[in-house]
Amino acid sequence: MKDDSKEAATVAEAEGRSYSAPALEKGLDILETLCRSERPLSQKEIARELGRSVGEIYRMVACLASRNYVALVDENCYGITTKLFELAHVNPPTHRLLFEAMPIMQRLAGELDQSCHLTIYGQGKQVVLCKVDTPSGMGFAVRAGAELDVLVSASGRVLLAFQDERTRALRIEECLQRRPEQADPQLDSVLESIRAAGFESIPSVQVRGLYAVAFPILDTQKRAIAALTVPYAERIDQMRRKSIPEVTEALGAAAGTLSERIGGMVSAQGLGAGRASIDARATRA
DSSP states (O other): OHHHHHHHHHHHHHHHSOOOOHHHHHHHHHHHHHHHOSSOEEHHHHHHHHTOOHHHHHHHHHHHHHTTSEEESSSSEEEEOSHHHHHHTTSOHHHHHHHHHHHHHHHHHHHHTSOEEEEEEETTEEEEEEEEOOTTSOSOOOOTTOEEOSTTSHHHHHHHHSSOHHHHHHHHHHHHHHOGGGOOTTHHHHHHHHHHHTSEEEEOSSSTTEEEEEEEEEOTTSOEEEEEEEEEEOOTTOTTOOOHHHHHHHHHHHHHHHHHHTTOOOOTTTTTOOHHHHHHHHTOO
16 A cells, blocks of 8 residues: 555656656757758767767767768768658648648538638649538538639738748748739738737628638748638528627637647637637727
């Protein structure tokens, strides 16, 4: 009995502590340093970048080389091999995104009785990767594979807002080359507002009476790899139709779940931030 209580105390103590893995962290630091470098690095240079001694990283580098993650480029310098690239493509990102997205989108469409679709950015436009129709059979939906504008749509703006400055600028330039008439001097401030709110919610500029709500699907760097959108179509024959704030809240939760499932970040709204913020944003004209 005494041994059991001692064992339980030991387990509880272990669970209560936060353990690190110094060797693993050291190996990852080396990989990240070599990935960021524009040229191969010697062990001395790697150690200097990491603020460590050569003795501290020597075995790590040897282990990474034996597993073919790094390789000697010349007698003294190491560079990254293609192994990380190969591993990343064992499970293609688009396949993983679709695999995780469909059940979440089906539940969302059923809960809201609205269609929803997932878009990704590509060369100045966005492409509908997949969609789920309105369960009741009456509503608005886009076709899978359809190409949509970026600068004037809720989903497109979300895809731009959640990027680093350089990527955002390049994508805006691509979009304007495709649709120069959509230039907007206020675009940067609009995108910053979207980023601060965590989502976009606007009346459609393409379909009268339609209202679009879009949330980003975020990667580990808080960049949007896709946008999940509900094109809200009001049914005048249904008195208990979900409101736009209710749609926004449910969509934010679904986007947060999908971001988590693919190993990315969850936006503040996706975690269920203040309802007042959602109400104010969702009803903006």
